[in-house]
Amino acid sequence: MRHRVCLTVNGKAEEFDVEPRLLLCHLLRAYVGLTGTNIGCDTSQCGSCTVLMDGKAVKSCTVLAVQADGCEVTTIEGLAGADGLHPVQQSFWDNHGLQCGFCTPGMIMTAVEILDRNPGATDAEVRHGLEGNICRCTGYENIVKSIVAAGARGS
Amino acid sequence: MGRYVGTSVKRVEDPRFIQGKGRYVANIQFPDMVYVAIKRSPEAHARITRMDTSAAAAMDGVVAVFTGQDFKDGGCGSLPCGWLVPDTKVPDRPIVVTDRVCHVGDSVAVVAARTPYIAADAVEAIEVDYEPLPTVVDARGAMDEGAPLVHSEIENNVSYHWALGDQEACEKAFAEADEVVEIELVNQRLIPTAMEPRAAAAQWDAASEEMTVWTTSQNPHPIRLLLSAFTLGIPESKLRVISPDVGGGFGSKIFHYPEEVIVPWVARQVGRPARWVATRTESQMTDSQGRDHVTVAKLAMTSDGTFTGLDVETWANQGAYLSTFAPLIPTALYITLLSGNYKMPGVFGKVHGTLTNTVPVDAYRGAGRPEAAYLVERLVDLAATRLGRDPLDLRRQNAIPKEDFPYQTPVAFLYDSGDYDRLMTTAADRADYAGMRQAQAEARAEGKLRGVGVVCCIEASGPAPSAVAGSLGSAVGFWESGEVRVHPTGQVSVFTGSHAHGQGHETTLAQVVADELGVPIESVEVVHGDTGRVNFGMGTYGSRSACVGGSALVRSAEKVRAKVLQLGAHLLEAAEEDVVYDRDTGRVHVKGSPESGKDFGELAFAAYTAHNLPEGMEPGLDFVSFYDPANFTFPASSHICEVEVCPDTWEVRILRYVAVDDVGKVINPMIVEGQLQGGIVQGVGQALTEIGAYSDDGQLLSGTLLEYAVPRADLLPGIEVDRIETPSPHNPLGVKGAGEMGTIAATPAVANAVLDALAPLGVTHIELPLTPERIWRAVQAAGNGA
Structure with a gap:
């Protein structure tokens, strides 16, 4: 039994026949071929696989591909524009907001939503906003710094 | 001083990561690939009485199902242990078990299928009957008379006993001591939890008989060596091991794992590329874990607070099998650190490495050194309490003075350099330690549970002279290779045997080489993690990449400079002693006339055209060095942590961390x-949130990130970091390791702060992690819970 899923990924229309149990993260990685969305756990704890679905940050391992039917999905690959890096990406680079890079796509996508809701987010607000994302390398210091700085620059 | 070393150059590796272009093993995909999934044991110790793979094999999309016997018959050897102390008993560790499982997560059978989903379904369809056997999980209890045996041939579950130090001086210290403080503590099991789960992929080329293996390893060359010589049996010359971008390691990706054998073996069997990616749950139950010591120890001192002796006995849990470097961690990386930063004549430690029905234990960030630091720093705080002394003051009194370096400890190490008093006074100034104590007194007067923790810690990083490692039990050397290849255009490729999995070597090693040669950093690329491109190297662990890997590159760059200088002199028609190599510009010119010189690029080109070389000079400009360090380097730290414990919820809140x-x-x-910063938060995790917990029957109770509490962003309010520099005198860069110091110091800093906060309630010890429940229980037990 397969279901047709039509969705837009990074502005491009995509269409697949999928098993109903297929997770969005696996659709993005194996079907669309966008491997920037990393998978770090199997209990929706780590947030590495966070993408934007209709503008909202979701953990793509908790979303069935069929639930994304008709949605607009933005992954880390779709964040930079023609004029270069997204300000959050640039800020992560400027502030050493990453080490091994594995949690980074999820962190950046979550940060985009945090700043979308609250462009002037403070250090404490950013720490609270990152509760669904785990980083094992940075101790979060420079991730928080990157997000606060991106917010300050944007506002 | 060059242009780049000492400056915060932005990381050159970042653009790919921030754009989702990381090249992780899980991203490797080929047409016709098969996906491997592994049937794991749900039992900690059991005999397999029946296994039926027929339903799995018959499933649509399943390519093959293999059992342990298939791997054995197919020529796969057991996983070896690469560090053996005298008389180590090494249990056999098959790639896939044949008749008996020894820990939850042991591999039982292997499936290869057309998709990962089908492979997972097929694993579920494999039927296995287990006859449970008695289990043992506790490091010390494993040695008890009558304890169940993990491996029947290994008596009392003892893999080895090991001891080091001056036992006579130690006994004398205690016989003459004015005061003795004692402690019994557990250094709990931790699960490293790199964010990228382990993975392996492989491609077999039947025509050339060459195997390429991609693996999430911190050290691809030793993995190739082990695959070739022990487990897979393909000649090293036909085996290429690539560790591309690796998403964190913290030690857990040093070791040779069964899946690194399973995946290439399956790829060859089925004649298709193969890939396996661990689920998080699989990682938590199969990645080698860390710590897990039970220790009893005592510290002797005179009435004025001078430390005179330390006596330590530790039971170190090694898990069900000996992982690649397991016996090293509680021996030569633990007992050797027991002198801490202090002058103590009588240090003696012994350790018993025991086997249990748990996941194997090996190096995890710090590896032995955090266990030593936590023990020593808790004892020093107990001593301060006993003597009624300020803990910082007592530490300063006993710290090794800077004029005593190099300092020979009673436990083998020769500390290279340090200034521990300046370290502590800098931390105290930065934290306003006196102000913290004042604020604590005021908070206590208001009935608040405020505490201040202070530590001074030592690390040994950049192991080690290879001959010394060999004498201590290592099967390998700990040198590093570094190649500097200057291309005809003057571009530079740097090949390092070190491996980066978050540390930023592509930037820092480029900084080093750019300065050594006087070329722009943009013209230097760093290549690592590929046995097909890089000379044999030892990889990255023990905070060794800068001090050992960086030093190898300095040596190669020196060779490049010498040749360029000689060639420059020849082309300038001057004597070598009359020309200089300008390390700011990379130009060679006649002394006193910089305008009449040759650029680095011109000289590189001339080295390759070889139209006009000095007599006897070979063409080309490419040098490799193998650098064997003269000693470890000895980083040190002083951390100060201020906490408050909530008297209602018993939660710990960190107010400041310096x-x-x-x-x-x-x-x-x-x-x-x-x-x-990252290291510190891992150490705080050990203090406050993390524990790899097992039930008595060997079930892993913290097998997912739901139960295993990795620190989140709101655990700390921020970290204030500062530095002092005492250069290492024995490597050309003067560097010491930076990767593990934070982790080593943070655990005792937080533990000391929390116990200082709880001191008014009569609580003197709580086992880690200091969760609200454990604190509440300790307060109740002390009779102060009202």
Whole structure:
């Protein structure tokens, strides 16, 4: 039994026949071929696989591909524009907001939503906003710094 | 001083990561690939009485199902242990078990299928009957008379006994001591939890008989060696091991794992590329874990607080099998650190490495050194309490004075350099330690549970002279290779045997080589993690990449400079002693006339055209060096942590965290600070949240990130880091390791702060992690819970 899923990924229309149990993260990685969305756990704890679905940050391992039917999905690959890096990406680079890079796509996508809701987010607000994302390398210091700085620059 | 070393150059590796272009093993995909999934044991100790793979094999999309016997018959050897102390008993560790499982997560059978989903379904369809056997999980209890045996041939579950130190001086110290403080503590099991789960992929080329293996390893060359010589049996010359971008390691990706054998073996069997990616749950139950010591110890001192002796006995849990470097961690990386930063004549330690029905234990960030630091720093705080002394003051009294370096400890190490008093006073100034104590007194007067923790810690990083490692039980050397290849255009490729999995070597090693040669950093690329491109190297662990890997590159760059200078002199028609190599510009010119010189690029080109070389000079400009360090380097740290414990919920809130570290000369301050911050939060995790917990029957109770509490962003309010520098005198860069110091110091800093906060309630010890429940229980037990 397969279901047709039509969705837009990074502005491009995509269409697949999928098993109903297929997770969005696996659709993005194996079907669309966008491997920037990393998978770090199997209990929706780590947030590495966070993408934007209709503008909202979701953990793509908790979303069935069929639930994304008709949605607009933005992954880390779709964040930079023609004029270069997204300000959050640039800020992560400027502030050493990453080490091994594995949690980074999820962190950046979550940060985009945090700043979308609250462009002037403070250090404490950013720490609270990152509760669904785990980083094992940075101790979060420079991730928080990157997000606060991106917010300050944007506002 | 060059242009780049010492400055915070932005990381050159970042653009790919921030754009989702990381090249992780799980991203490797080929047409016709098969996906491997592994049937794991749900039992900690059991005999397999029946296994039926027929339903799995018959499933649509399943390509093959293999059992342990298939791997054995197919020529796969057991996983070896690469560090053996005298009389080590090594249990056999098959790639896939044949008749008996020894820990939850042991591999039982293997499926290869057309998709990962089908492979997972097929694993579920494999039927296995287990006859449970008695289990043992506790490091010390494993040695008890009558305890169940993990391996029947290994008596009392003892893999080895080991001891080091001056036992006579130790006994004398205690016989003459005015005061003795004692402690019994557990250094709990931790699960490293790199964010990228382990993975392996492989492609077999039947025509050339060459195998390529991609693996999430911190050291691809030793993995190739082990695959070739022990487990897979393909000649090294036909085996290429690539560790591309690796998403964190913290030690857990050093070791040779069964899946690194399973995946290439399956690829060859089925004649298709193969890939396996661990689920998080699989990682938590099969990645080698860390710590897990039970220790009893005592510290002897005179009435004026001078430390005179330390006596330590530790039971170290090694798990069900000996992982690649397991016996090293509680021996030569633990007992050797028991002198801490202090002058103590009588240090003696012994350790018993025991086997249990748990996941194997091996190096995890710090590896032995955090266990030593936590023990020593808890004892020093107990001593301060006993003597009624300020803990910082007592530490300063006993610290090794800077004029005593190099300092020979009673437990083998020769500390290279340090200034522990300046380290502590810098931390105290930065934290306003006196002000913290004042604020604590005021808070206590208001009935608040405020505490201040202070530590001074030592690390041994950049192991080790190879001959010394060999004498201590290592099967390998700990040198590093570094090649500097100057291309005809003057571009430079740097090949390092070190491996980066978050540390930023592509930037820091480029900084080093750019300065050594006087070329722009943009013209230097760093290549690592591929046995097909890089000379044999030992990889990255023990905070060794800058001090050992970086030093190898300095040596190669020196050789490049010498040849360029000689060639430049020849082309300038001057004597070598009359020309100079300008390390700011990479130009060679006649002394006193910089305008009449040759650019680095011109000279590189001339080296390759070879139209006009000095007599006897070979063409080309490419040098490799193998650098064997003269000693470890010895970073040190003093951290101060201020906490408050909530008397209603018993939660610990960190108010301030101040870290002053000495990691020698610093190549990139931004990256070093990042290493310290990340390390500190891992150490705080051990203190407050993390435990790899097992039930008595060997079930892993913290097998997912739901139960295993990795620190989140709101655990700390921020970290204040500062540094002092005492350069290492024995490597050309003056650097010491920076990767593990934060982790080592943070656990005792937080533990000391929490116990200081709870001191008015009569609580003197709580086992880690200091969760609200454990604190509440301790307060109740002390009779002060009202």
